[in-house]
Amino acid sequence: MRDTRLEALELFIAKFLRYGVLFAGLVIFIGWMSQINFHRNVFEDFHVYQNMSLFDTLWFLFLQHNWGLLTAYLGLMLLIALPFLRVVLTAGVFVIEKDYLLAGCAVLVMAGLILSFALGFEI
Numbered sequence: 001m002r003d004t005r006l007e008a009l010e011l012f013i014a015k016f017l018r019y020g021v022l023f024a025g026l027v028i029f030i031g032w033m034s035q036i037n038f039h040r041n042v043f044e045d046f047h048v049y050q051n052m053s054l055f056d057t058l059w060f061l062f063l064q065h066n067w068g069l070l071t072a073y074l075g076l077m078l079l080i081a082l083p084f085l086r087v088v089l090t091a092g093v094f095v096i097e098k099d100y101l102l103a104g105c106a107v108l109v110m111a112g113l114i115l116s117f118a119l120g121f122e123i
Contacts, residue, residue: 006097013089017082024078031072084113 052060061069091106 006093009093009096013086013093016089017086020082020085021079024075024082027075027078028072029075031068031070031075034068034071084110084117087113 058070058073061073087106087110091103091110094100094103094106
């Protein structure tokens with residue numbers, strides 16, 4: 001018979017992810033909706049592509065006080081962070097269960113996620 005504390009922890013992780021995705025989606029939606037302007041062409045800003053790093057883009061938006069797009073970026077970052085948090089919490093559950101083989105696998109997955117984030121972003 002499984003420990004009810006561990007089942008409660010696993011249920012917490014599942015609910016955390018479900019509500020986390022909903023919250024991140026809501027934050028993105030709020031950011032997008034705050035950008036709606038019916039008095040100009042929405043594609044006007046995209047006629048020239050500028051290759052900028054993520055940090056430069058965020059700093060530029062901050063200097064322009066473009067809180068709507070910054071809010072959308074925050075929601076996107078929350079959405080990207082959720083799988084990593086899932087792996088961290090799952091590794092913790094495996095350590096509590098004393099299942100060190102699966103905890104080690106979760107740590108390897110964490111390392112893979114960190115590596116993919118590090119190689120995928122030109123910050």
